[in-house]
Amino acid sequence: MLNQILRKDELSKDDLLYLIGLESESDLELLFKAAYEVKTRWVGRKAYYRGLIEMSNLCLKNCFYCGIRSGNHQVKRFTMSREEVLGLVAWAERNQYGSVTLQSGERNDLDFIELIDDLLSEIGQIEGGRLGVTLCLGEQRPETYKRWRELGAHRYLLRMETSSPELYRRIHPADRHHDFDYRRQCLSVLKGLGYQVGTGVMIGLPGQTLENLVDDIIFYRQMDIDMIGMGPYVVHQDTPLGRQAVADGLDSPDQRRRRLDLSLKMIALTRLYLKNVNIAATTALQALDHLGREKGLLAGANILMPIITSREYRRQYMLYDDKPCLDDNADQCRHCLSGRVQAIGEEVGFGLRGDSPHYSPAA
Numbered sequence: 488m489l490n491q492i493l494r495k496d497e498l499s500k501d502d503l504l505y506l507i508g509l510e511s512e513s514d515l516e517l518l519f520k521a522a523y524e525v526k527t528r529w530v531g532r533k534a535y536y537r538g539l540i541e542m543s544n545l546c547l548k549n550c551f552y553c554g555i556r557s558g559n560h561q562v563k564r565f566t567m568s569r570e571e572v573l574g575l576v577a578w579a580e581r582n583q584y585g586s587v588t589l590q591s592g593e594r595n596d597l598d599f600i601e602l603i604d605d606l607l608s609e610i611g612q613i614e615g616g617r618l619g620v621t622l623c624l625g626e627q628r629p630e631t632y633k634r635w636r637e638l639g640a641h642r643y644l645l646r647m648e649t650s651s652p653e654l655y656r657r658i659h660p661a662d663r664h665h666d667f668d669y670r671r672q673c674l675s676v677l678k679g680l681g682y683q684v685g686t687g688v689m690i691g692l693p694g695q696t697l698e699n700l701v702d703d704i705i706f707y708r709q710m711d712i713d714m715i716g717m718g719p720y721v722v723h724q725d726t727p728l729g730r731q732a733v734a735d736g737l738d739s740p741d742q743r744r745r746r747l748d749l750s751l752k753m754i755a756l757t758r759l760y761l762k763n764v765n766i767a768a769t770t771a772l773q774a775l776d777h778l779g780r781e782k783g784l785l786a787g788a789n790i791l792m793p794i795i796t797s798r799e800y801r802r803q804y805m806l807y808d809d810k811p812c813l814d815d816n817a818d819q820c821r822h823c824l825s826g827r828v829q830a831i832g833e834e835v836g837f838g839l840r841g842d843s844p845h846y847s848p849a850a
């Protein structure tokens with residue numbers, strides 16, 4: 488049965504449900520092997536870097552799972568200066584990273600928007616447009632997305648967190664800042680503006696079913712998504728969802744293992760189903776297993792996001808507990824990650840942008 492499904496070119500929802508339920512070591516090995524073959528054929532065996540700049544931990548949202556939610560008063564808030572961000576961008580360029588990702592908590596105040604406007608203009612000039620720029624700055628107004636696109640940003644990552652409106656409601660406060668439909672609409676606006684569009688979900692959320700996860704993969708196709716960034720849900724102790732998860736016994740070693748395996752299965756299934764998209768092996772995988780990111784690459788992912796944020800800010804950008812690489816600087820992360828890539832027989836696409844083959848600019 489398993490071999491038959493894995494040989495199919497087009498998987499049905501029932502096939503996906505069957506595959507996501509696989510448990511035995513030998514079945515998982517077959518699944519990951521099949522996904523790796525599809526990856527090799529459609530996107531190759533290079534891992535592309537997106538240097539991650541966590542530029543501000545101010546956030547107007549209050550998501551129940553996230554360590555930097557506005558309601559967490561333990562967090563010391565920071566915003567990098569324009570010069571600090573540009574310094575990190577220059578470092579990425581010097582080190583032949585094909586792209587950088589500007590990420591922050593969600594903000595739409597004028598100061599912040601103007602800072603991004605300014606940074607995009609500067610990055611476009613300094614690098615002659617060579618460096619790929621991905622924005623991961625949450626929900627914004629359509630005109631803001633449009634201006635940033637015109638200023639040279641060409642990828643946008645906005646995670647839906649889940650494609651189920653009901654589950655979304657359970658993990659977010661019920662106010663106008665946390666509106667499932669608006670978020671989904673943002674993805675369509677971004678697509679319409681010609682961005683390469685990325686989304687993703689958290690895997691292993693309390694109350695999330697296997698069918699929810701399969702529906703997430705089908706959602707990626709329906710929305711014609713080019714890039715996927717998804718990873719396991721990882722408990723943060725100072726959050727409502729984290730506290731509840733600990734109280735319910737959902738943070739045991741067994742449960743963490745289950746969330747890791749589930750995340751790897753999601754990567755493999757997404758690769759088998761969508762074939763030519765970019766899929767990130769996210770840092771959260773490594774919070775649950777020190778070989779998490781390598782395992783992600785071997786299950787079908789082809790993108791890595793080395794953190795280049797300076798060490799002083801890393802601890803203040805804690806979305807979840809056990810964030811790896813806290814004591815490293817950008818140089819250390821670069822070496823450590825390239826070592827990890829080589830150890831599994833792949834190479835890093837240094838100096839290359841590594842755009843998603845799924846993306847067609849004319850569409």
Ligand code: 5AD
Pocket residue numbers: 552553554646648688689718719720721722723771806807
């Ligand atoms: N566990 C895993 N991922 C998380 N994120 C936020 N909090 C957590 C958590 N506790 C992810 C969300 C968000 C991204 C920036 O970080 O998916 O979109």
Ligand code: SF4
Pocket residue numbers: 546547548549550553554555556557591592593625
């Ligand atoms: Fe803010 Fe994003 Fe964290 Fe939600 S997940 S609180 S939007 S940083």
